[in-house]
Amino acid sequence: MASTSFSTSSSSSSSSSTVRKDGLEKERHISFPSPSEIRRIQRKFDVRIIPWLCFTYLVMKTDANNITNSAIMNAEKKHDIKSELNLSPNQWNWVIACFFYPYAFLEPASTLMMKKTTY
Numbered sequence: 001m002a003s004t005s006f007s008t009s010s011s012s013s014s015s016s017s018t019v020r021k022d023g024l025e026k027e028r029h030i031s032f033p034s035p036s037e038i039r040r041i042q043r044k045f046d047v048r049i050i051p052w053l054c055f056t057y058l059v060m061k062t063d064a065n066n067i068t069n070s071a072i073m074n075a076e077k078k079h080d081i082k083s084e085l086n087l088s089p090n091q092w093n094w095v096i097a098c099f100f101y102p103y104a105f106l107e108p109a110s111t112l113m114m115k116k117t118t119y
Contacts, residue, residue, distance in 0.1 A: 046118065053114065060103065067099060 033041070070081040071092070082092050 042118075049117075053110075064099060064103065067096065 074080050
């Protein structure tokens with residue numbers, strides 16, 4: 001009797017197996033990538049993702065520096081951003097907090113993510 005096999009799709013099963021007509025299961029072998037393939041995949045990931053991360057970090061730092069510079073520029077002539085927008089010192093502190101707190105909370109997480117994704 002020929003043993004013809006067909007594949008089953010079970011969402012609860014974590015291992016892949018093949019069920020034959022006679023009801024017996026035959027395990028399939030899963031091949032894992034070699035260390036050289038892993039390095040090649042990581043390098044491809046690094047080449048595609050790291051430039052974008054560097055660019056967004058540059059934009060974020062430029063934005064943070066520009067906020068500080070805008071508060072100082074033309075302050076002696078009362079043409080600075082705070083006086084132009086009629087912001088009190090308390091309101092200006094809220095503006096700065098809107099930029100600083102997300103940076104302070106997300107910077108350690110992004111650093112850890114970059115550490116784990118690089119080799």
